[in-house]
Amino acid sequence: MQKLRTNVSSLQGTIDVPGDKSISHRAVMLGAIANGTTTIANFLPGEDCLSTIDCFRKMGVAIEQNGSDVVVEGKGLKGLKEPTDILHVGNSGTTARLLLGILAGCPFHSCLIGDESIAKRPMGRVTKPLKMMGAHIDGREHGNYTPLSIRGGELQPIHYESPVASAQVKSAILLAGLATDGTTTVTEPHRSRDHTERMIRLFGGNVTVDGRTVSVTGPQQLTGTNIYVPGDISSAAFFLVAGAIVPNSEITLKNVGLNPTRTGIIDVLQQMGAEITIENVRNEQTEPFGDITVRTSNLTAVEIGGALIPRLIDEIPIIALLATQAEGTTVIKDASELKVKETNRIDTVVNELRKLGANIEATSDGMIIHGKAALTAKEAVVDSHGDHRIGMMLAIAACITQGTVHLQRPEAVAVSYPSFFDHLHSLM
Numbered sequence: 001m002q003k004l005r006t007n008v009s010s011l012q013g014t015i016d017v018p019g020d021k022s023i024s025h026r027a028v029m030l031g032a033i034a035n036g037t038t039t040i041a042n043f044l045p046g047e048d049c050l051s052t053i054d055c056f057r058k059m060g061v062a063i064e065q066n067g068s069d070v071v072v073e074g075k076g077l078k079g080l081k082e083p084t085d086i087l088h089v090g091n092s093g094t095t096a097r098l099l100l101g102i103l104a105g106c107p108f109h110s111c112l113i114g115d116e117s118i119a120k121r122p123m124g125r126v127t128k129p130l131k132m133m134g135a136h137i138d139g140r141e142h143g144n145y146t147p148l149s150i151r152g153g154e155l156q157p158i159h160y161e162s163p164v165a166s167a168q169v170k171s172a173i174l175l176a177g178l179a180t181d182g183t184t185t186v187t188e189p190h191r192s193r194d195h196t197e198r199m200i201r202l203f204g205g206n207v208t209v210d211g212r213t214v215s216v217t218g219p220q221q222l223t224g225t226n227i228y229v230p231g232d233i234s235s236a237a238f239f240l241v242a243g244a245i246v247p248n249s250e251i252t253l254k255n256v257g258l259n260p261t262r263t264g265i266i267d268v269l270q271q272m273g274a275e276i277t278i279e280n281v282r283n284e285q286t287e288p289f290g291d292i293t294v295r296t297s298n299l300t301a302v303e304i305g306g307a308l309i310p311r312l313i314d315e316i317p318i319i320a321l322l323a324t325q326a327e328g329t330t331v332i333k334d335a336s337e338l339k340v341k342e343t344n345r346i347d348t349v350v351n352e353l354r355k356l357g358a359n360i361e362a363t364s365d366g367m368i369i370h371g372k373a374a375l376t377a378k379e380a381v382v383d384s385h386g387d388h389r390i391g392m393m394l395a396i397a398a399c400i401t402q403g404t405v406h407l408q409r410p411e412a413v414a415v416s417y418p419s420f421f422d423h424l425h426s427l428m
């Protein structure tokens with residue numbers, strides 16, 4: 001249990017946000033199945049990405065990791081070895097689902113397991129299309145939950161209409177498609193983050209994008225490359241919101257990823273009236289990034305739903321906090337995907353923010369937040385429930401409470417942002 005800083009008078013300073021989690025996972029995965037060496041700079045050494053490294057080492061890939069510098073000795077599309085040990089994905093849904101896509105095309109057997117949160121997360125959304133392609137996958141509840149066992153091999157291409165806008169589903173199918181003879185296509189209801197598509201191209205491969213439909217024609221051989229991972233906008237989001245709601249604040253976040261499939265949080269902050277500036281935008285062709293400055297702002301409520309949801313899905317916990325400090329009622333809808341994240345993030349956000357005095361209610365596919373309301377709790381014990389994003393959101397919420405707040409399971413933040421508390425305290 002950790003005592004959180006409360007009644008913070010100001011947050012001032014500059015933060016170099018750690019590398020993007022989604023891009024770090026993909027850099028290791030594509031590096032492993034490419035031919036030749038891949039170097040990764042500003043890799044995120046968070047627990048989730050370390051799980052990805054661990055799984056590929058178990059399949060014979062030499063990976064050197066020193067903090068945020070990583071070198072992957074690629075084995076080629078057919079070069080992974082049958083693991084002698086269980087592949088453990090820890091807390092990482094991205095590792096589990098993208099890895100399944102790669103394993104589907106590998107002619108060997110493997111077992112995949114994760115922590116107790118992973119055991120509750122639906123894997124059928126990827127095992128179903130991968131089985132349609134010809135992979136043999138079984139597991140708890142007919143392969144819908146871990147532990148899973150998979151024997152991959154020769155695959156057939158499919159045209160898949162995904163029922164959910166999920167980059168993990170899309171990416172699993174595209175990665176399987178790289179090893180498949182013919183054209184594999186995925187259509188999603190709304191566009192999800194496109195890091196896999198961009199990175200396949202960076203490794204010399206081809207991907208076709210037509211609106212909400214993405215295709216790869218295989219088999220494709222990728223070539224190792226050098227990658228710089230921009231800062232994670234999902235990590236920056238905690239400080240973007242902190243800067244807007246804590247009095248007398250001005251925070252600059254350096255080198256933050258600005259891929260348009262991820263910048264929903266910036267759109268929402270701007271619509272709410274936050275004082276935010278973006279400068280020094282670079283690298284527009286691959287993964288754009290730039291510096292963002294935010295100042296304490298007067299905010300008004302907004303409605304959030306539809307195609308915006310996948311562009312800010314992981315930021316909804318911190319957006320809920322933001323909305324408690326906006327004039328009016330904020331409605332978040334079309335976000336039932338939140339129920340199958342590390343926790344049910346509709347319930348955990350609502351229950352934990354209520355402990356601090358927020359006026360917030362759960363709906364079937366989102367939440368309704370009534371602002372502007374001071375978080376008036378005098379003494380509260382809040383809980384991350386082992387969910388990194390809930391833990392970080394609560395630490396920022398504590399900054400604007402006047403009482404005493406303790407956080408249970410603060411260590412969860414290390415999943416995506418090991419230096420989070422150091423960065424927060426450096427601004428005080």
Ligand SMILES: O=C(O)C1=C[C@@H](OP(=O)(O)O)[C@@H](O)[C@H](O)C1
Nearest residue numbers: 022094165166167168169313314
């Ligand atoms: O592909 C990715 O890297 C991710 C996709 C999203 O999940 P879904 O694909 O389940 O929406 C997101 O919530 C997760 O944090 C990372």
Ligand SMILES: C=C(OP(=O)(O)O)C(=O)O
Nearest residue numbers: 091092093094095314341
């Ligand atoms: C949902 C998340 O990650 P994953 O699905 O990889 O566990 C997240 O980081 O918020």
